[in-house]
Amino acid sequence: MDNEQGFIQSIVVELENEEYAIPVEFIGGIERIQQITRVPKTTSFIKGVINLRGVITPIIDLRERFGLSPKEHNDSTRIIIAEMESFNVGFIVDAAYDVVNIPNEAIEPNPKVIGTKDIDYIDGVAKVGNRLLMLLNLERTLSHDNYQIERDQDD
Amino acid sequence: MQNNEYLDVFIEESKEHLQSLNDQLLILENDSENLDTISEIFRSAHTLKGMAATMGFNDLANLTHKMENILDAIRNDQLKIHTHIIDVLFSAVDHLEDMVVDIAEGGNGAKDVIDVIEQLNVIENGEETKSVSDKTEQLPTTEPSLAGENHFHALNEFELTVLEQAYEKSFHTYEVKVSLNENCLLKAARVYMVFEVLEQIGEVVKADPTIQDLEEENFELSFHVLLISQESPENIEKRILKVSEIEHIDVRSYTIQTKKANNEMGEEKSTSTNEVTTNNEAQSSDDEKNKQKKNVVTKTIRVNINRLDGLMNLFEELVIDRGRLEQISGELNHSELNETVERMTRITGDLQTLILNMRMVPIEQVFNRFPRMVRQLSKDLGKKINLEIIGAETELDRTVIDEIGDPLVHLIRNGLDHGIEMPEVRKANGKPEEGNLTLKAYHSGNHVFIEISDDGAGIKRENILKKAIANHIVTEEEGQALSDKEVYQLMMASGFSTAEQISDISGRGVGLDVVKNTIESLGGSISISSEEGAGSTFSVQLPLTLSIITVLLVEVGDEKYAVPLSSIIETAVIPRSEIYNAHNKQVIDFRGKVVPLISLKEVFNVPEASDEDEFLSIVIIRKGDKMAGLIVDTFIGQQEIVLKSLGDYLGEVFAISGATILGDGQVALIIDTNALIN
Numbered sequence: 001m002d003n004e005q006g007f008i009q010s011i012v013v014e015l016e017n018e019e020y021a022i023p024v025e026f027i028g029g030i031e032r033i034q035q036i037t038r039v040p041k042t043t044s045f046i047k048g049v050i051n052l053r054g055v056i057t058p059i060i061d062l063r064e065r066f067g068l069s070p071k072e073h074n075d076s077t078r079i080i081i082a083e084m085e086s087f088n089v090g091f092i093v094d095a096a097y098d099v100v101n102i103p104n105e106a107i108e109p110n111p112k113v114i115g116t117k118d119i120d121y122i123d124g125v126a127k128v129g130n131r132l133l134m135l136l137n138l139e140r141t142l143s144h145d146n147y148q149i150e151r152d153q154d155d
Numbered sequence: 156m157q158n159n160e161y162l163d164v165f166i167e168e169s170k171e172h173l174q175s176l177n178d179q180l181l182i183l184e185n186d187s188e189n190l191d192t193i194s195e196i197f198r199s200a201h202t203l204k205g206m207a208a209t210m211g212f213n214d215l216a217n218l219t220h221k222m223e224n225i226l227d228a229i230r231n232d233q234l235k236i237h238t239h240i241i242d243v244l245f246s247a248v249d250h251l252e253d254m255v256v257d258i259a260e261g262g263n264g265a266k267d268v269i270d271v272i273e274q275l276n277v278i279e280n281g282e283e284t285k286s287v288s289d290k291t292e293q294l295p296t297t298e299p300s301l302a303g304e305n306h307f308h309a310l311n312e313f314e315l316t317v318l319e320q321a322y323e324k325s326f327h328t329y330e331v332k333v334s335l336n337e338n339c340l341l342k343a344a345r346v347y348m349v350f351e352v353l354e355q356i357g358e359v360v361k362a363d364p365t366i367q368d369l370e371e372e373n374f375e376l377s378f379h380v381l382l383i384s385q386e387s388p389e390n391i392e393k394r395i396l397k398v399s400e401i402e403h404i405d406v407r408s409y410t411i412q413t414k415k416a417n418n419e420m421g422e423e424k425s426t427s428t429n430e431v432t433t434n435n436e437a438q439s440s441d442d443e444k445n446k447q448k449k450n451v452v453t454k455t456i457r458v459n460i461n462r463l464d465g466l467m468n469l470f471e472e473l474v475i476d477r478g479r480l481e482q483i484s485g486e487l488n489h490s491e492l493n494e495t496v497e498r499m500t501r502i503t504g505d506l507q508t509l510i511l512n513m514r515m516v517p518i519e520q521v522f523n524r525f526p527r528m529v530r531q532l533s534k535d536l537g538k539k540i541n542l543e544i545i546g547a548e549t550e551l552d553r554t555v556i557d558e559i560g561d562p563l564v565h566l567i568r569n570g571l572d573h574g575i576e577m578p579e580v581r582k583a584n585g586k587p588e589e590g591n592l593t594l595k596a597y598h599s600g601n602h603v604f605i606e607i608s609d610d611g612a613g614i615k616r617e618n619i620l621k622k623a624i625a626n627h628i629v630t631e632e633e634g635q636a637l638s639d640k641e642v643y644q645l646m647m648a649s650g651f652s653t654a655e656q657i658s659d660i661s662g663r664g665v666g667l668d669v670v671k672n673t674i675e676s677l678g679g680s681i682s683i684s685s686e687e688g689a690g691s692t693f694s695v696q697l698p699l700t701l702s703i704i705t706v707l708l709v710e711v712g713d714e715k716y717a718v719p720l721s722s723i724i725e726t727a728v729i730p731r732s733e734i735y736n737a738h739n740k741q742v743i744d745f746r747g748k749v750v751p752l753i754s755l756k757e758v759f760n761v762p763e764a765s766d767e768d769e770f771l772s773i774v775i776i777r778k779g780d781k782m783a784g785l786i787v788d789t790f791i792g793q794q795e796i797v798l799k800s801l802g803d804y805l806g807e808v809f810a811i812s813g814a815t816i817l818g819d820g821q822v823a824l825i826i827d828t829n830a831l832i833n
Contacts, residue, residue, distance in 0.1 A: 037822040038714065039801070040759035041809045049801065049814060051822050054468035056799045056814045087803040142804065 007101040012133060013080060013093040016068045020093075021102060021126065021133040028081040028088060030096050033073045050090065052081065059090040065141060066121075082138055089142065102126045102133065162258075165210050167457070169255045172199040174523055176248050180241060181526050187236040190316060197226045201366075203251070205347060212264040215254045221275040222247050228279065243274045245527070314360050314381075321383040326357070329388060331395070332405035334377040339400040342372045348398045349380075356394060357384025376402070381409060460553065463514055470503075470510055471797050471816060477503055478818030511703065515550040518596050518605070521560045522547045525567060525594065532571050539578050539589040540571060546596040551603050555697055558677055559605075562670040566607045566693050567592065569667065574611035574691060584688070586610070602679075603699060608692035614685040616642050623648070643683035647671040675778075675829060678704070678721055704798055706815075708791035708823065709774065712761040715823040716787075717796060717815055722828040724775040724782065726790060731769055743784060745775060753831055754786045758810065778832040785831070798825065 010021035011030075036048040036059050045064040049056050059079060063070060076095040081088055107124045121140040126133045179196045183189060200223045207215035222244060228234035250268045258264040318328055333349055335342060346369045353359050359366075361381040364374045384391060388406040395404050477499060484496045522544050533540040551559070575581075575590035582588055595606045620634045623645040629637070637645075647667040674681050678698045685691035698704070698721070706717035707726070727745070734741050734752065741752040752773070755761070773784040796815040801808060812827035 035821055037814070037824065039805065039808055039811065039824060040761075041811075042805060046805070049805075049822050051816045051820055054472045054816065056801055056816075056822060058802060058804050084804070089802075089804050 007103045008107075008135075009099060009101050010133070010135070011080070011099055012097040012131075013062075013078070013091075014095040014097065015062055015066065015093055016071075019097075019131055019133050021100070021135050022080065022082070022138065024099060026082045026084070026138055028083040031079040031081060031090070033077045033079060033092070047092065050079070052088065052090070055088060057081065057088050057090050059092060060142070061092045062141075063092070063094075084138065084142070091141075100128055100133070102128055102135070107135065161210065165206055166255060166259045168206065169203060169251075169258075172203045173248060173252050173255065175199045176203075176251075177245075177527055178523070180244055180248065181530065183236065184238070184241045184530075190230075193226065193230045194317075197223065197230055200226055207264075209347075212254070212258060214266055214268065215251065215258075215264050218247060218251060218254075218268050218272065221272055221279070224279050225275060234278070240278055243271065243278060247271050247275065317358075317360050317383070321358075326383045326385055328360075328409040329382045329384065329391065330407045330409040331380045331382050331391065332377060332403075332407075333380065333395065333401065334403040334405075336400040336402045337376065339376075342374075343370050345398060345400055346370065346378070349395055349401070352394050352398060353380060353382055356386045356391060357382050458513075463510075467510055467514070467797075470506065473503060474507070474797075475816060475818060475820055482818075511552075514553050516553050516556050517547065518549050518551055518556065518559075518603075519547040520556055521563060522594060522596075524560075525563075528564065529567065529571065529592065532568065536571060537577065538571065538575055540575060541589050541591050543591060543593045544595075545593065549596040549598060549603060551697065552699060555603075555677060555699075558673065559695075559697065562673045562695070563594075563605065563607070565667065565670045566695075567594070570607055570609040570611070570691075570693070574609035574613075576612050580612075598699075603697045605695040605697065606692055607695075608690060610690040613687040613689055613691050614643060614646070614683070615687060619643065619645055640682065640684070643685060646683070647681070678719065703795055705793060706796050706825065707774065707793055708817075709755075709772075709785075709787040710789040710791055711755045711759065711787050714759075714761055715791065715817065715821070716755065716759075717794075717823050717825045718774055718776065718785065718828065719812075719825065720793065722776045722778070724777050727773045727775060727784075728770050729773060731771060734771070743773070745782070745784065748782065750775065750782045750784050752784045752786055755826075756786070756788075758831065776828040776832070778829050781832050783828075783832045785826075785828075796823075796825075 008021075009024045011024055011027055012019050012021055014020075031052070034050055036050055038048040039046065039058075045061050047059045047061045047064075049058050051057075061070075071094065073092075078093055078096040079090040080093055080096060081090050106126045106128055108126070109124050110119070110122050121137050123135040123137045126135060176196060176199050179192050179199070183192045183196065186192065200219050204216050204219035204223060207213075207219060225234065225240065225244070229236055229240075234240070247268075250266060250271055254264040254266050257266065321328055331353075335345055339345055350359060350366075359380055359382055362369060363379040368374060369378055382391070386394075388408065391406050392404045395401060477496075480496050481500065484492045525544070526542055529540055529542040570592055575592065576584070576586075578588040581590065591610045593606070593608045595604075595608070597604055616639060619642050620629075620637075623629050623642075624631050624634055628645055628648045634642070647670065671681055674695055674697070680696050682694050682696075683691060684694070705720040707720060707723055709716055709718060729743060733743055735743070737749070741754075742749050743752060744750075772787050772790055774787060774790075775782060775784050777783075796817075798813050799815055800813055801811065810827050810830040811824050813825045814822050815825060817823050
C-alpha cells in the first residue's frame with residue numbers, strides 16, 4: 001500500500017451511509033445513471049452493460065455485490081467508471097464525493113471482529129479527519145468466485 | 156532499455172525481413188541460379204544483423220552473421236546450393252523467428268542455437284578449402300597495371316553481372332573512397348552509417364576491405380566501396396559527408412570499360428559471364444516490375460490498429476448522432492435543415508466505406524506461411540507436391556484474417572495427408588508424380604471464398620459412410636438417403652478420421668470438426684466437393700467483415716435483441732393453435748418440417764412477461780441442417796449494425812455473441828443462434 005508520496009489519492013463514494021475510497025489511478029470517469037441493458041445469464045450483481053462513448057461497458061451494482069439491500073436510483077446515484085488492466089467496468093454507488101489524500105499512516109488493516117465474515121475486498125480502514133473510509137480493492141470486488149462463496153455462506 | 160522507442164519498429168521490420176527470407180529461400184530452392192534472389196536474401200539477412208546488433212540482441216546478430224557468411228559464399232560462387240543448405244538456412248530462420256517472437260513478448264531474444272550454428276559452421280568450413288582454391292584461381296585475372304587506378308579488379312562473376320545489369324539500366328557505377336577522421340573513435344559505427352547512406356542512394360556491390368572486416372574495424376582510416384547509383388557524384392559526396400567524422404570523400408566513376416578490360420583478362424570467365432548476362436536480361440523486366448511495386452509500397456504508412464479501432468469508435472458515435480439529427484430534422488420539417496442532414500448522411504456513408512476499407516488486409520498475410528509449411532510437410536510425408544496460390548491480394552477484414560489462419564492450416568494439412576497420394580500410387584494411376592494443391596481466394600458479393608483443392612484420390616463415399624456408421628454418427632438407413640455432399644459433411648462431425656493410419660499431420664479427425672466450428676463462428680460456411688480419383692475441393696465462404704453485420708432487431712418484453720440475418724431463414728406469424736407438443740417440447744409444422752420452438756423470454760429470463768397474444772411472432776433460424784423457431788414479441792426491422800464485444804470482464808455469455816449500439820444510443824445484445832440449437 002505504501003507509495004512514494006506518502007498518501008493515497010482516492011475518490012470517496014457512499015454506499016448505505018458508509019464511505020468507501022477508490023484510488024484515483026483506477027478511475028476513468030464518473031457518470032450519471034443511464035439506461036442499462038440487462039445481460040441475461042450473468043451473476044446477479046452484474047446489472048448489464050451501457051454504451052460509454054462507443055465502448056460497451058459492464059455495470060456492477062456495488063450494493064448487491066456487498067450484500068446490501070437494493071435502493072431506488074435517484075439524482076445522486078452515480079456510475080464510477082474504473083479502468084482495469086484489460087477492460088473498463090462501472091460501479092453503481094449511492095453518491096460520489098470529493099477526492100481526498102489518505103496519508104499512509106492513517107491506514108489501518110481491516111479490523112477483525114468476532115462474528116463478522118472475512119471480507120477480502122476491503123484493503124484497510126483509514127481515519128481522515130472525522131471520517132472513516134474503507135479502502136476498496138477493485139480486483140477482489142470484481143471477482144465472481146468469492147461472491148459465490150460468500151453467497152453460499154449466507155445460505 | 157534505452158532503445159525502447161525503436162523496439163516496435165525493430166520487431167515490425169524484423170518480421171518483414173524474416174518473411175522475405177522465407178519467401179526468397181523458397182524461390183532460391185527452385186531456382187538456385189537466381190542472383191537477384193541471393194542478393195535479396197543477403198540484404199535481408201544483413202539488415203537484420205545490423206538492426207539486431209544495434210539493439211543489442213547478440214544471439215540474433217550472431218546467428219544472422221553465420222547465415223550471412225554462408226550466403227556470402229553462395230553469392231560469390233564459393234558454395235553450391237543444395238537442399239541440405241536450404242534446410243539448414245530454413246531452420247536458422249525458424250530460430251530467428253523464435254527469437255524475434257521472444258523479443259516481442261518482452262524477452263531478450265536469447266536462445267540456444269548451438270546446433271544450427273554448428274551446422275552452419277560445417278557448411279561454411281566444408282567449403283572453405285574450395286573457396287581458397289577459388290581465390291587462387293581468380294588471382295591470374297588481376298591486372299597489376301590497373302591496380303593503382305582502382306581497387307576492384309578481382310570482381311567475381313556475380314559482381315560483374317550486377318555491374319552489367321546496372322549499366323544496361325543506365326545506372327552509374329562509382330568507386331567511392333571514404334576516409335575517416337583520425338580522431339574517429341567508433342569506426343564501425345561510422346562505417347555502418349556510411350553504408351546506411353549508400354544503401355539509400357544505390358547499391359553497394361563490393362567493399363575493400365570486405366564489409367565484414369569493416370564492421371570488425373579491421374582497417375586503417377579509409378576504405379573503398381563500389382557503388383551503383385543514379386545520383387551524381389557531387390550528390391553522393393554531399394550525402395556521405397553528412398555523416399560526422401568523415402575526413403574526405405573521393406567519388407570516381409568506375410567505367411564499364413575498365414571492367415570489360417578486366418573481364419577479357421580471364422578469357423574463360425568472359426564466356427560464362429555472357430551466359431549469365433543473357434539470363435539476366437530476361438529478368439530485368441521483372442526487376443522493373445518489382446521496382447514499380449516498391450514504389451507503391453512506399454506510399455503507405457504504418458498505423459497502429461488501435462488507432463483505427465479508435466477511429467471506428469468515434470465514427471460510430473457520429474453515426475448515432477446522425478440518427479438523432481435525422482429524427483429531429485424529420486420532426487421539424489425545415490427544408491434547409493433537411494438538406495444539410497441529407498448531405499451529412501451521404502458524407503458519413505462514404506466515410507464508413509473508407510474506414511472499413513482501411514481495416515482490410517490482403518489475405519497474403521495468411522497465405523505467406525503456407526509455402527514453407529507445404530514444403531516441410533511434403534518432405535515429412537515423402538510426397539511430391541506443388542503448391543499454387545491464386546488471389547493472394549484478395550482483401551479481408553483484419554478480424555477475419557486473424558481467425559482464419561488455423562482452419563486453413565488444418566485444411567491444407569488434410570489435403571496433403573489424405574488427399575494427395577504417394578508418388579508411386581500416382582504413377583500407377585497414370586497421374587504425374589507431383590501432386591497439385593491449389594489455394595484460391597476471391598471476392599463474390601459480400602463474401603470472400605477460399606478454396607483448397609487437390610488433385611489427389613478424392614473422397615470415397617462408402618468409406619465415409621462406413622466410418623460414420625461405425626462411429627454412430629448416422630444409422631445405416633439414414634446414410635443411404637444422404638446425398639454425396641451430405642456424406643462429405645459427415646467428415647466434419649466430431650470423432651471422425653478417414654486416414655487408415657492416424658498420422659500426426661492431420662490428427663485424429665478432430666481437426667475438421669474444429670475447422671467447421673471456427674468458420675461457422677466467423678459467420679461463414681464450408682462445403683466439400685469431390686470426385687473419386689480426381690481430387691477434392693474444400694470451399695470456405697466468409698463474410699467480408701465481422702464488424703458490420705445485418706441483423707433483424709426484435710423486441711422481447713422491454714428488451715431489444717439483434718438476430719444476425721445470416722442465420723435467419725424467414726420470419727412468420729402463426730396462431731397459437733398451430734403449436735403442437737412433442738416430448739414436452741413445443742413444435743410447429745413449418746413447410747412440412749417439424750421445427751422446435753424456443754421462447755427467448757424463458758431462455759433469457761426476461762422480466763415482465765407480456766400478455767399471451769393469440770398470434771406468435773417467430774424467427775426461424777438455422778444451424779447447418781437444423782432449424783428452430785425463436786418466439787419473440789415484435790419484429791422491429793432489419794438494420795446494419797456495428798458488432799461490439801462485451802469486453803473481457805463478462806467474457807463468454809450464454810447465447811450472446813456481442814452487443815451493438817442502436818441509433819438512440821441504447822445497447823442491444825446480439826443473439827448467438829448457434830448456441831440455441833444443439
